[in-house]
Amino acid sequence: MSYNALHVPLDIGTWQCELVPAREFYSLSVRRFADWDMRREREREIEDDKHTFDRYFRSNYDFRRTIAPDIDAIRSFLSHQLNVVHWDLPTDNVGIERALKQAVRDGLLVPVINRDWRSLPMTFRPTPAPLRWRQQSGGGAFRRSGGTKWAAFENAGPGPLTWDGEPVLSGPYDPATWEKQLKAARAAMAASNGDDCSGLLEVVAGAVLGGGSGPANDGDGTPDMAENFADESGTG
Structure with a gap:
């Protein structure tokens, strides 16, 4: 999962789509493309996901709501990841659909579709977090309570993290x-x-x-x- 991605539902069953910035998607996937056959298969999957997103993504958000976290997530994503200036940010569903689909066609975003999604489809951006944690001796330690605590925060001391x-x-x-x-x-x-x-x-x-x-x-x-x-x- 990319922390710089935008998650949107598709208008087909419970499928969920993750829109990943192309520069990040290919930089993280370069090792997987080392084998020629695997590379061709992955490219076929990418093209299939692009066609599926273009066909089944429908923007039907309610702009009449005073607080709309899904709309804010889309607008902030366009602003931070695609450098869309605030006066060009979409103000209706037609604008949202056009902006995201055009970014996919231009190769700026890569859709990764989860066809096995079983939860309620939703629009959201992941909680901001570093893509790479600092390496510490021992890495993440498994706690007796069942959770994992990162070694980087083991001796964080008092006060805000x-x-x-x-x-x-x-x-x-x-x-x-x-x-x-x-x-x-x-x-x-x-x-x-x-x-x-x-x-x-x-x-x-x-x-x-x-x-x-x-x-x-x-x-x-x-x-x-x-x-x-x-x-x-x-x-x-």
Whole structure:
């Protein structure tokens, strides 16, 4: 499953289609195409999925709803993955159908159809997550409770969970509340880090204002922080 894909239902049974950016699809599938016979078979499957998507994808979303997560998922996907500017984003079902089908015809998206889907067909984008987890010794550890905990988060410590400096949101992806949750998580992360840097800020402020009570240097001829903040006249 690609975290950069868009999942949409097809108008045939319970079939579900995953629209994957072509650059990602082929980069992840290059090893599978090493064998010539396998490559030809896979290309045939891709063409069949393209024809099936073009024939059975029907956009019938209700634009009258105040909150429409399925419509938001499609518009955000077009904006983030296909670089569609906001004034060109579709505003009706005809526009959605035309935009997605044209992207498939142009080779920008590759449809991967799940004909064995047994759940309720739906439109959604997967919860944002890194495509490649950092390798740690031991990898994912199986917990006694039956779940798996990534080694990268084993000793994460207190406070909000972060990845590359950004908070990690939990729960399913909801475009209507995602930005609000992200801002709240950033605020919580900043608050949790406030105690760690308050002491340093006090030291710097005291040095700049000349409030330090210690000697001018450490006894080895090296100027202290207050001197580094002062000009040649010593007036700070």
